[in-house]
Amino acid sequence: MIKSLKSLGHELTESQKQLQLLQLTNLMPFEDKLKETNLFPLTTIPMEIFQINVGKMCNQVCKHCHVDAGPDRKEIMSRETMQDCINAIQKTNVYTVDLTGGAPEMNPDFRWFVEELSKLGKKIIVRCNLTIIQANKKYHDLPDFFKKHKIEVISSLPYFSASKTDAQRGEGVFEKSIRALKLLNEVGYGKEGSGLILNLVYNPAGAFLPASQMALEKEFKLKLKSGFDIEFNSLFAITNLPISRFLDYLVSSKNYESYMEKLVAAYNPIAATNVMCRNTISVSWDGFLYDCDFNQMLNLKVATHNSQHVKDFNFDSLSQRNIIVNQHCYGCTAGSGSSCGGSVV
Numbered sequence: 397m398i399k400s401l402k403s404l405g406h407e408l409t410e411s412q413k414q415l416q417l418l419q420l421t422n423l424m425p426f427e428d429k430l431k432e433t434n435l436f437p438l439t440t441i442p443m444e445i446f447q448i449n450v451g452k453m454c455n456q457v458c459k460h461c462h463v464d465a466g467p468d469r470k471e472i473m474s475r476e477t478m479q480d481c482i483n484a485i486q487k488t489n490v491y492t493v494d495l496t497g498g499a500p501e502m503n504p505d506f507r508w509f510v511e512e513l514s515k516l517g518k519k520i521i522v523r524c525n526l527t528i529i530q531a532n533k534k535y536h537d538l539p540d541f542f543k544k545h546k547i548e549v550i551s552s553l554p555y556f557s558a559s560k561t562d563a564q565r566g567e568g569v570f571e572k573s574i575r576a577l578k579l580l581n582e583v584g585y586g587k588e589g590s591g592l593i594l595n596l597v598y599n600p601a602g603a604f605l606p607a608s609q610m611a612l613e614k615e616f617k618l619k620l621k622s623g624f625d626i627e628f629n630s631l632f633a634i635t636n637l638p639i640s641r642f643l644d645y646l647v648s649s650k651n652y653e654s655y656m657e658k659l660v661a662a663y664n665p666i667a668a669t670n671v672m673c674r675n676t677i678s679v680s681w682d683g684f685l686y687d688c689d690f691n692q693m694l695n696l697k698v699a700t701h702n703s704q705h706v707k708d709f710n711f712d713s714l715s716q717r718n719i720i721v722n723q724h725c726y727g728c729t730a731g732s733g734s735s736c737g738g739s740v741v
Contacts, residue, residue: 484709632738667733
């Protein structure tokens with residue numbers, strides 16, 4: 397089994413080591429790039445998304461994973477912290493609650509959490525890796541559970557062929573993903589008029605930026621329908637950020653400097669104005685608050701010192717904070733931009 401960087405004792409497990417590496421190039425600091433385009437400091441807009449990482453445990457060990465998730469990761473959000481999240485959400489006007497991991501479904505309190513969130517009347521997104529549905533009998537009914545609570549399912553599928561998908565996400569992942577997509581289609585997900593949303597995520601399989609999201613979506617829909625009779629709603633093209641396992645890949649393949657240069661050269665001020673951190677708050681498995689999921693993995697907590705943990709959630713302070721930025725932020729502002737919902741331009 398491929399292990400996480402943490403279990404291997406890799407130096408890039410430490411966020412400080414990653415941040416030091418990100419500073420080693422001669423590239424313009426991201427903060428200066430924002431100043432050059434009159435966007436510094438980057439500030440919040442009304443909070444719309446409450447994104448919660450419920451744990452780093454996962455049944456997969458993907459090569460590009462910025463979370464360094466895997467079966468050997470034991471960090472799991474407790475029910476107490478989930479209740480703190482519910483209490484915090486009730487203090488906001490957020491419309492969307494976005495559950496991520498790891499494989500969020502592997503948290504033993506996942507279903508309880510979804511049921512409690514459903515009572516709040518929020519739109520719930522679950523970032524499902526698809527293979528979890530096939531992993532164990534206790535997960536086989538997930539499509540029905542998702543349907544019951546009208547959850548929007550967002551799932552990674554690097555490509556519409558086995559070779560490229562398995563190279564990034566592990567042997568046999570493509571076949572299991574196709575089976576899971578068929579099960580989701582069977583209960584109505586991705587079907588026109590069902591109201592059950594199934595979106596896919598594309599991450600490049602190397603040190604390059606994603607192609608046009610619109611073109612990729614068109615190609616994926618054609619190939620998945622003709623090859624497997626699978627339907628879905630939208631495809632999100634997400635740029636791989638130089639964090640954790642993808643950062644390790646860039647360094648070991650000697651692509652780090654050239655990749656960073658590509659990101660900087662593709663900087664788009666319009667994308668910078670639309671980055672997800674501006675309308676999102678990100679909660680880690682242990683309840684700390686971050687501007688985004690990527691800052692979370694680098695341990696860059698929000699700038700509001702009186703509200704850095706969900707127990708101390710202060711909506712007013714968090715709504716007026718400046719965003720913490722660093723060199724990895726070039727990834728979200730390159731080309732058409734990138735967010736957990738795909739392109740932002």
